Amino acid sequence: MTTGRWYVERYEDNGSDVTADFFGYEFQFYADGKVDGIKNTTTKSGTWTGNATTLSIAANFPLSAGDTLKRLNYTWRINDSGLDYVKSSTNVPGGTNVLNLRKK
Numbered sequence: 509m510t511t512g513r514w515y516v517e518r519y520e521d522n523g524s525d526v527t528a529d530f531f532g533y534e535f536q537f538y539a540d541g542k543v544d545g546i547k548n549t550t551t552k553s554g555t556w557t558g559n560a561t562t563l564s565i566a567a568n569f570p571l572s573a574g575d576t577l578k579r580l581n582y583t584w585r586i587n588d589s590g591l592d593y594v595k596s597s598t599n600v601p602g603g604t605n606v607l608n609l610r611k612k
Contacts, residue, residue, distance in 0.1 A: 515530070516533065519605070519608075521579065523604075532547045565596065594609045
């Protein structure tokens with residue numbers, strides 16, 4: 509995760525495809541637990557953690573990062589991954605959110 513930039517390839521919010529909300533964003537993950545959401549010349553910083561035991565990743569962007577980035581503030585179960593992609597999901601009230609990341 510900490511090499512290269514990533515983008516949201518797919519995001520479903522309780523069955524609704526909202527991938528377009530993330531258009532133009534790139535994400536840079538750092539080994540120290542920081543993550544930057546970058547769009548054009550604007551960078552919003554948050555934190556992330558990965559857990560190999562539970563096959564999960566969690567993100568936390570502050571309220572000031574905006575509604576789009578706050579949609580990432582869950583613990584995501586990794587369902588599949590490779591060197592250039594991560595497919596994950598999380599349970600939300602009334603359903604499931606799906607997040608797929610792809611390395612640029």
